[in-house]
Amino acid sequence: MAIKLSNRTKLIKPSPTLSLSAKANQLKEAGKDVISFGVGEPDFNTPEYIKNAAHKALDANFTRYTPNAGIMDLRKVIAAKLLRENGLEYAPKDILVSPGAKNSILNILIAVCDTNDQVLIPTPYWVSYPYQTLLANAQPVYIETRMEDAFKLQPADLEKAILESPCAKVLMMNSPSNPTGSVYNREELAALAEICVKHDILVISDEIYERLVYDDAKHISIASISEEMKARTVIVNGVSKVYAMTGWRLGFAAGPAHIIAAAGRVQEHATSCVNSITQKACVVAYNEEDDSIEKMRQEFWKRRDRLYDLLNEIPHVTCFKPQGAFYIMPNIQWYLDNNNAGITNADEFCTLLLEKYYVALVAGGSFGMEGTVRFSYANSIQNIEEGVRRFAMLLKEISS
Ligand SMILES: Cc1ncc(COP(=O)(O)O)c(C=O)c1O
Incomplete structure (x- = not known):
């Protein structure tokens, strides 16, 4: 008889973005002209000045275990x-x-959550938050946000959710947001911070897209609202998105010393230190920036504008204009309600789009937002134009 899996793992589903890219890759290998808007990683190479630091570290044989929490430099x-x-x-x-x-997020959740503690997660959310909550034996509680509020958590909704959740302990915040691209301003954060302080809620503030902001949007960390809020915030950030370093694997958490120390003990017995070469490269990434980081941001900005304009030309598609990260989440509900192809949800639409027109999109259900699809615009303008052309073609086809 097969060994039974733990109840905890039975709740964990594969990452939709990773399974989508596997399917898209299969089609690519079969020679199909696939355009992928699925995966959340920059299509740029890691800047040269960072790679040079890694070469140097390797040549200097900096290849041993480092302190668990990261090298002091x-x-x-x-x-x-x-x-x-x-x-x-x-x-x-x-x-x-x-x-x-x-x-970093998983370590913090394990460090602070007891069984059945509740983690408040605004929807739409990044796909891993609910599963990471479950891995920490805690329970996700979802708080809906609305397009008319730019998908930002409203203070009244937060307070209501806290009052209705007797074991509420953590609030997940993500600004700039994956998948909506919303960016909270200082006043909005201050209103949420007041409630978190009042009810003693810890905020895990995922700021991984910090530098990728457009128009007049500015990234503000909720920890900077007040000393009381700083004492209840763990900032999570890293190099994957802003420095085009997804494969290097380095993130960090910054927060109250007793939480960081506990998360460090979790890490000590799970993964130990980050790759030593990566750490040396990141000292330079954070310390000696050249203009490559700003150039990537400018390019994302151009793509955001082009993609947003093209999506808005499609009848019955409604779209919030993101101000950060590199995602757009158009609503295609009208087509789900009015089509002759028997398509009832965005998942089915995305499967058909990939199989028929070789365009990979993630259905919004994976982010807790039915009726939508998510485009990652970490792709060239040329691919954006061709991909949207095929997307619009399928929408037209199923509705006529
Ligand atoms: C909101 C958000 N947080 C965290 C991560 C994970 O980043 P890392 O590559 O540093 O693990 C991602 C990656 O997709 C993300 O979108």
């Missing part, structure tokens, strides 16, 4: 970055370097 430059860019003072002991922001 790196924690110092991260502390300097937090002061310079976020106006926040942290000591190296308040910072834990982990193999990716994804792992």
